Amino acid sequence: MLEAVGCVENYVEGISKEQLEKDKLHLHAVIYNVQIIGEAVYKLTKEFKDAHPEIPWRAIEKMRHILVHDYFCINFEILWVVITIDLPELKAQVNNYIKSLQ
Numbered sequence: 001m002l003e004a005v006g007c008v009e010n011y012v013e014g015i016s017k018e019q020l021e022k023d024k025l026h027l028h029a030v031i032y033n034v035q036i037i038g039e040a041v042y043k044l045t046k047e048f049k050d051a052h053p054e055i056p057w058r059a060i061e062k063m064r065h066i067l068v069h070d071y072f073c074i075n076f077e078i079l080w081v082v083i084t085i086d087l088p089e090l091k092a093q094v095n096n097y098i099k100s101l102q
Contacts, residue, residue, distance in 0.1 A: 004036040005091045008083060017080050030083060031067055031074070037090070038064020055093050056086075 011026045011033075020027055041049075041060045049057045063082060067074065 001037055001040040002091065002094055004033040004040070005087050005094075007033045008087055012083055017076075020080075020083075021076050031079070034079070034082060034087075035064050035067050037087075038067070052093075052097065055090065059086075060090070 008030050011029050012020055015023070015026070020030070038060050041057055042064065044057070049055075
């Protein structure tokens with residue numbers, strides 16, 4: 001999951017929302033990695049998700065579902081919020097969890 005978040009960060013580094021929307025290569029790479037994140041979340045156990053309610057698991061799974069099944073109806077504004085706000089928060093939460101294990 002963290003690897004996919006890192007990929008998204010790399011793909012959007014230094015480019016604007018407008019540039020990403022026009023750059024189909026980077027846009028598709030971002031979408032693919034957001035799908036990977038959603039799939040990783042889907043495979044987590046219910047017990048794990050219930051133990052970490054601070055992370056919006058259902059919303060992450062739902063985004064993956066939208067990207068996979070409603071590909072031609074993707075709302076780029078929502079995707080940009082996911083990329084710039086939600087993924088950094090998810091990364092921080094996952095890193096905090098990993099640190100708590102050490």
